[in-house]
Amino acid sequence: MFGIIRPCRHRLGEKLQRSWMAHLCGLCLALRDGHGQLARTATNYDGLIVSVLVEAQRPSTSDDRRTAGPCPLRGMRSAPVARGAGARLAAAVSLALASAKVRDHVDDRDGAFARRPVAAAAGGMADRWRRQSLRGGAELGFDTGVLFDTLAQQTALEQSAGLGSSVLLVTAPTEEATALALEHTAVLAGRPGNAAALREVGRYFGRLAHLLDAVEDLTEDQAAGAWNPLAATGTSLDEAERLCRDAVHGIKLALAEVEMDDPTLAHRLLVHETDAAVRRTFGHARGSYPPPQPPLPPMGPNPFRNSPFGPPIPPVPPGRRRNPLAACGIWALLCCTCQACCREDYENPCTGRRVQGPCSDVDCGDCCDGLECCECCECCECLECCDCGGC
Numbered sequence: 001m002f003g004i005i006r007p008c009r010h011r012l013g014e015k016l017q018r019s020w021m022a023h024l025c026g027l028c029l030a031l032r033d034g035h036g037q038l039a040r041t042a043t044n045y046d047g048l049i050v051s052v053l054v055e056a057q058r059p060s061t062s063d064d065r066r067t068a069g070p071c072p073l074r075g076m077r078s079a080p081v082a083r084g085a086g087a088r089l090a091a092a093v094s095l096a097l098a099s100a101k102v103r104d105h106v107d108d109r110d111g112a113f114a115r116r117p118v119a120a121a122a123g124g125m126a127d128r129w130r131r132q133s134l135r136g137g138a139e140l141g142f143d144t145g146v147l148f149d150t151l152a153q154q155t156a157l158e159q160s161a162g163l164g165s166s167v168l169l170v171t172a173p174t175e176e177a178t179a180l181a182l183e184h185t186a187v188l189a190g191r192p193g194n195a196a197a198l199r200e201v202g203r204y205f206g207r208l209a210h211l212l213d214a215v216e217d218l219t220e221d222q223a224a225g226a227w228n229p230l231a232a233t234g235t236s237l238d239e240a241e242r243l244c245r246d247a248v249h250g251i252k253l254a255l256a257e258v259e260m261d262d263p264t265l266a267h268r269l270l271v272h273e274t275d276a277a278v279r280r281t282f283g284h285a286r287g288s289y290p291p292p293q294p295p296l297p298p299m300g301p302n303p304f305r306n307s308p309f310g311p312p313i314p315p316v317p318p319g320r321r322r323n324p325l326a327a328c329g330i331w332a333l334l335c336c337t338c339q340a341c342c343r344e345d346y347e348n349p350c351t352g353r354r355v356q357g358p359c360s361d362v363d364c365g366d367c368c369d370g371l372e373c374c375e376c377c378e379c380c381e382c383l384e385c386c387d388c389g390g391c
Helices: 009-035 037-042 049-056 085-108 116-139 144-160 167-188 192-224 229-233 237-255 264-285 324-336 373-379
Strands: 065-071 077-082 345-347 354-356
Touching (some): 009 037, 009 065, 009 085, 009 116, 037 085, 049 085, 049 167, 085 116, 085 144, 085 167, 144 167
Antiparallel strands (some): 065 077, 345 354
């Protein structure tokens, strides 16, 4: 479910948090309604940028939302969720990215994918998601096959990349695929004049996503002897950070050229949250980012202390791995009880390693450096489009 954009409710404020959750739930339900329950596992934070941009470019109407029924991820509450072409395009793109990623793991025989039964099941799922993505994109006038063709170039580029090569040669397919997806939001919104600027936004966003993913995986890939674009091309962390900050700046400049009826959430996610992602990722890579606080010990007999909507998960005994079927069941429990989204950290059911939740790195005050909220908006030249919580 996660991506590089992991907005914290403390940074977004109440209004933007509701809007963010409407798009997140809208994407999840679009996947379910159009492609089946299993497709909901392809929900991706970065993918819903597509839904946000489509809505931002159109006048707001009552048809943009529908009321969804109770869901465990919302504490069994109903809520207004996004619907329409934006959510459906986001679903098609998310399925394409998930299919490509699963297929890549199967081809590389990574971890559990080295086992034939797992590889066979995962390969079948990737193929099914590919067909569903193609069908969903075609219904919206978007050729999702172009995304697959673009991403298919990745393997050839990885094989040709070596020390001294530019890492941007490796990120090019991701940049192009993201550019095509965001460009089509202008078509769906009836704003063809925005296509060129949104294509540029997508190109920089794809570059940023690929580089940050490489930085996050660098230590683990080196330990496992797996291919990593930074290690393969000899790109240092300093150079990678420079490229990421250039990408964030490029997103900001390109987004300023996009005509939108309500740019607030899009600006917050694509400018502020991408910058936060760069700070968080490179802070962790250098060991300078403050680690998440350990969870509080249970108080009294309450078994729900560290999990707002479900029971705590029993730990994996040291030196052992949980049975794959049991691990899948516990992953489902983590998702359906909101623990995978709302806990500060939790245990990976497969490996027993601690996994940080999306709100574990709450750095709400970093971007403002102690300024009042309206002063923060003034310092980043976005007073007109920032939601300062009514100050």
